[in-house]
Structure formats: structure tokens, C-alpha cells
Amino acid sequence: MPYLFSIAxxxxxxxxxxxxxxxxxxxxxxxxxxxxxxxGFRARAADHGRPIPGLQLVLTLAESSISRRRTIIRLKTDRxxxxxxxxLAPGKYYLQADHDAGMPDGATIDASPNGPTDxxxxxxxPIIPPLKVQSVSxxxxxxxxxxxxxxxxLSLSVLEGVSERVLFxxxxxxxxxxxxxxxxxxxxxxxxxxxDPSDVGxxxxxxxxxxDSRAQWRHLDLDLxxxxxxxxxxxxxxxxxxxxxxVCGSVSDGGEYLAQAEVMLLPSEGKSKVLxxxxxxxxxEFSLPQVSPGEYRLVVTSGYFHPFARLIHIEPSSSEGxxxxxxxxxxxxxx
Numbered sequence: 649m650p651y652l653f654s655i656a657x658x659x660x661x662x663x664x665x666x667x668x669x670x671x672x673x674x675x676x677x678x679x680x681x682x683x684x685x686x687x688g689f690r691a692r693a694a695d696h697g698r699p700i701p702g703l704q705l706v707l708t709l710a711e712s713s714i715s716r717r718r719t720i721i722r723l724k725t726d727r728x729x730x731x732x733x734x735x736l737a738p739g740k741y742y743l744q745a746d747h748d749a750g751m752p753d754g755a756t757i758d759a760s761p762n763g764p765t766d767x768x769x770x771x772x773x774p775i776i777p778p779l780k781v782q783s784v785s786x787x788x789x790x791x792x793x794x795x796x797x798x799x800x801x802l803s804l805s806v807l808e809g810v811s812e813r814v815l816f817x818x819x820x821x822x823x824x825x826x827x828x829x830x831x832x833x834x835x836x837x838x839x840x841x842x843x844d845p846s847d848v849g850x851x852x853x854x855x856x857x858x859x860d861s862r863a864q865w866r867h868l869d870l871d872l873x874x875x876x877x878x879x880x881x882x883x884x885x886x887x888x889x890x891x892x893x894x895v896c897g898s899v900s901d902g903g904e905y906l907a908q909a910e911v912m913l914l915p916s917e918g919k920s921k922v923l924x925x926x927x928x929x930x931x932x933e934f935s936l937p938q939v940s941p942g943e944y945r946l947v948v949t950s951g952y953f954h955p956f957a958r959l960i961h962i963e964p965s966s967s968e969g970x971x972x973x974x975x976x977x978x979x980x981x982x983x
């Protein structure tokens with residue numbers, strides 16, 4: 649009976665070390681499981697059990713450094729998602745898909761003359777579920793967008809998901825806005841391109857996109873982040889304005905309170921200067937001066953977290969003084 653060996657991301661543990669320390673001290677490590685095989689094995693690419701035909705799988709020498717791994721074999725999966733790797737010399741190899749968003753699923757292959765030959769290694773692809781949108785257009789914000797609200801011009805390309813073929817290329821404007829021609833329903837990657845091909849810095853990576861006319865989101869509204877683990881992104885949910893009488897509350901990461909988070913109040917639309925700002929206290933608490941009734945944007949930033957942004961509607965207060973009648977619970981999300 650053939651063996652079926654599945655490499656899932658709960659097994660490939662993503663470790664973020666020293667989460668709130670300086671960037672130089674933060675590290676990202678992946679613990680991949682090793683699969684013992686003979687002179688050959690079968691690999692399968694699947695999306696939650698559904699086969700991925702035509703996806704290129706790459707086998708490299710595992711002993712070489714990650715940035716300089718030498719490719720041994722490249723094979724495309726058949727219509728059932730399978731690729732057969734044969735006639736391997738004894739040694740250690742690394743198997744993964746040719747491209748993916750985030751840290752790709754993979755396996756270390758230990759080949760030996762007496763190892764099993766009827767073994768199947770299954771890779772999950774894509775490793776991160778794609779963002780479902782009606783069109784590949786919208787706005788991208790890089791770290792440091794607030795409070796200046798101006799953006800560098802980023803080069804973007806849309807790639808066909810499985811083949812990685814470039815379909816269109818464009819650039820964002822100073823607000824981070826971009827738009828691509830209408831695309832048929834399907835799976836794509838949005839790629840951030842370095843303007844200098846020799847630049848291997850942070851501002852590049854892939855974002856999985858599923859174009860679907862029934863999707864909840866009409867377009868993309870992304871906050872980007874970078875770490876030692878690569879590109880991260882956060883799609884902002886569509887919400888109605890939060891009705892309050894005073895801008896006050898607390899900042900946390902969903903568990904611990906966050907001190908020294910920067911809390912800013914801006915006009916609801918357009919590029920304008922910050923009206924008021926403050927820092928959260930030891931227990932994450934914050935309070936801004938009373939402002940005229942109307943709509944505003946509340947923006948909170950803290951360290952490596954994605955910025956929190958919410959449209960708020962301030963109503964006249966029925967009480968006097970500094971009492972916080974409707975505290976805002978700001979929860980920050982980490983890339």
C-alpha cells in the first residue's frame with residue numbers, strides 16, 4: 649500500500665522570535681519535517697484536497713544556502729496534481745512549489761538506496777488563502793503611510809496564478825491607488841516588483857487574489873508590512889462609521905494592553921494634517937480632546953503591527969467633563 653505523506657503548515661511551524669524587539673533582533677525560522685525516500689518518490693500539489701495541474705515543483709540541494717540553492721529537477725504536475733521524481737542520487741534535497749505567497753509549503757527529502765519508493769509527498773498550494781475581490785484594483789499603503797498619507801510609486805504586476813505568467817503591469821500613484829483591466833474570474837497573484845531588478849530588499853512579494861463577481865470586497869484596501877519572514881498584508885474590512893461621543897478607549901493586541909501606541913484623529917476624507925494625537929498609557933488607555941460633531945478617521949499605529957483605521961461619527965455629548973461614555977476597544981493585528 650502506498651504511503652501518503654502530507655506536509656501541512658501546522659507542521660511547518662513559523663516562529664517569530666523576539667516579537668517586539670528591534671528589527672535586527674527579530675528572526676523567522678521554519679521547522680520542516682524530513683521525508684525518507686528511496687531513489688524516487690511522487691509529489692502532489694493540492695489546494696485543500698483539490699489537485700493543482702500545471703504547477704511547477706522544484707527539487708533543490710538542501711545542503712546549499714536558501715538563497716543559493718541549486719535546482720536539480722523542475723517538473724510540472726499532471727492533470728491530477730502529481731509529479732514523479734526519479735533516479736535521485738543519495739543525499740538531502742528540498743521540495744517546494746516554484747512560487748507561492750508567503751512562506752511556501754515544503755519538505756526536506758532524504759534519499760537513500762534502501763528508502764521507500766512508493767511514497768507520495770503532498771504540498772499545500774497556495775499556502776495562504778487568496779483574498780476574494782470583484783476586481784484587482786484599489787489602494788495599497790506601505791509602512792509609514794500615516795500621518796503623511798503619501799506613498800512611493802510601487803510597481804505592480806498581475807500574474808496568472810499557476811503558470812506565473814505576467815498579464816499586466818502598472819504603478820501606484822501618490823495615494824497608493826492602482827487599477828488593472830478587468831480580469832475573468834480565477835486565481836491570480838498581485839506581485840510587488842522592485843524598480844531596480846538588482847534590488848532584493850523588502851518591497852517585493854506576492855499576494856494571492858481570487859477574482860469573483862460575488863466577492864464581498866469590490867476592490868483591495870491593503871496595509872502592507874515587512875519582517876524577516878517577508879511581505880505581509882491586511883485587507884481592511886468594510887464597516888459602518890462607529891458612533892461615539894468622545895474619542896477615548898484602550899489599545900491592545902487582543903490579549904495584552906499596548907503602551908506608547910500613537911493615536912491620531914484625522915478628517916474623514918482627503919489628505920490633511922493630523923487634528924489631534926496622543927500616546928496610549930501603561931494600560932493602553934487613550935483620550936483625545938473633544939471635537940465638533942461630524943465624521944473623522946481614527947488611526948492607531950504601534951511598532952510592527954498593521955495600522956488600525958476606522959471611520960467614526962462623533963455626536964454631541966449629553967454629559968460634561970472628561971468621562972468616557974463609549975470607550976473604543978482598538979485591537980491591533982500583527983503581520
